[in-house]
Every structure is written in structure tokens, then in C-alpha cells.
Amino acid sequence: MASNTKDLKRRIRSIKNTLQVTKALELISSVKMRKAVENTTKSRAFSNEIWRLISFLYPADSSVSNKLPALFRAPAKGKGELLLLIASDKGLAGSYNSNILRYARSYARENKEVEFDIITVGKRAKKIKQLASNVNILSSFTYSGEEYDFFQSSPITKQIISYFESGKYRKVSLVFTDFVNTLRQTVKHQQILPITKEASGQEEKTQEVEQAVTSNDQLLQQYIFEPNKYALLHTLGLLAVRAQIYQAMLEASASEHAARMVAMKNATENGNQLVTDLTFAFNQVRQGAITQEIAEISAGRIALSGQ
DSSP states (O other), X not given: OXXXXXXXXXXXXXXXXXXXXXXXXXXXXXXXXXXXXXXHHHHHHHHHHHHHHHHHHSOSOGGGGGGSOGGXXXXXXXXXXXXXXXXXXXXXXXXXXXXXXXXXXXXXXXXXXXXXXXXXXXXGGGGXXXXXXXXXXXXXXXXXXXXXXXXXXXXXXXXXXXXXXXXXXXXXXXXXXXXXXXXXXXXXXXXXXXXXXXXXXXXXXXXXXXXXXXXXXXXXXXXXXXSOHHHHHHHHHHHHHHHHHHHHHHHHHHHHHHHHHHHHHHXXXXXXXXHHHHHHHHHHHHHHHHHHHHHHHHHHHHHHHHO
């Protein structure tokens, strides 16, 4: 009986110590999530403005597509696909990492005839090599700090553009977790190269975009481009790729902190419930022990008085 109470005390004390950690992680993740969401929201305006300019310059006539910069044209001989897979460096984030890895594995298995090369961001993303046989990890990047900045996306962007311009890949895509709200984050698969009309927004059937497309030629006549508008389109294309990668990294960061905050909140609630249950069991055991001791004392007294 004594050993049972000692074991229960030890378990209760151990869980309470763990609860201090989970509660602290919940509060820290909450602060980081708010900052990450703020950065994500601010970055969207910059990205949208780049796409607006690309949409403005994108030629409406498909016959001039051969004049477009290389980033806007699919390589003739490209067969493989390059994926940028973004996960986290750390765990304790619920199903955040497992969801992104499950999607990447499923996508690779559905396209067995395609050879996938992957650039990973985050230590946990490297596990994709163990889950799918037709993938090859080209390079890996990790966090250089607690949060991403625009300059961190620069080496990744340069590497991706270099691989795409080599002509080996028919397309380059991002696989990351898109932040919707605190309780919902979804895996998103987004093509970034070649840059298409769909990506630039010209295929959206909104009145504003349709009017912009029909008046593009007239508006462009009012401007002089040096050396030409396709050179400007190339520069904007580079910025667009970098902005998309940076935006995906921010979305993934916000999603990670939100997932960790929710996971730690659930762990804290479950831990508190477990402490309540163990405390109840401890009180029952202790009450049983006291009752047994009283019964033994009473029985001894009766035995002595009978003599």
C-alpha cells in the first residue's frame, strides 16, 4: 500500500514538472506565432504588387511567348521535377511535420515515373528520403535564427533558378504548410517555375483583370522600356520567385508556431486532467489505507477487551 502511494506521488510530481514545460512552450509559441503572422501579412502586399506588375507586362498575345525570359518558359527537354520542401527544425508541433511529409510521400508515389529532386528547408524535411524511393535530396537548409528574413531566401532562390535554367526540370514547385488561422493549417503545393499566366493572375475571370488585360497594349505604348520590357519582366520574374519562396517560408513559420501552441495547450489540458485523476486515485488509496489501519486497531482493541 505504501509503495502505491509513493508511486502515485512520484507520477503526480513528474507530470506537474512536465506541465510547467508545456505551459511555457505554449506561451512562447503564442508570442512567436503573433509575430510570424504579422510578418506574413506584411509580406503579402509586396508579393501582390510584384504579380500586379508582371500581369501588366505579360503579353496577351501567345504568339510572342518565345520572346519571354527563360523563367516564363518550360524547358523543351526537362522531364524531372524539383520540389522545395519546407518543414521545421524542431518537433513538439503536433501533426505539422507528419502532414507535410505524408503529402510529399503520397505525391511522389502517385508520380512514380517522375524523378524528383528535393531541396529541403528544416531538419525534419530530410525524412522524406526514408519515405519515398524516387526522391533525391540535392541540398538542405536550416533555420539561421528564430525567424526567417528576406535574405535567407536568397541562396535558395539562386540555387533553384540555376537548376531550372539548366533545362533538367520541367517545373519547380513549393510544398509547404499554408497558414489559414490558429486552428487550421493546410499543406499547399504551388508551382513557381515556369511562371505562367495563371500565376500572374491574367487567367482570373475578374472584371478588373479583364479590363487590365484588354488595355495593356494601349498602356504600354505610353512607356519606353530600356533595354526592353522583356528584360524588366525577367527582373520581376526573379523577384517573384524569391518573394514566393520567402512567403512560403513565412507561412510555414506561422503554421509551425500555431501548431506547436495548440499541441502544447492540448498537452497541458490533458496533463491537468491526468493530475486530477491521479490525485483522486491517490486519495482513494490513502483513504483505504487509513480505513484498514482503523479496522486493525479496532479489531485489536476488541481482542484485548475480550481477554
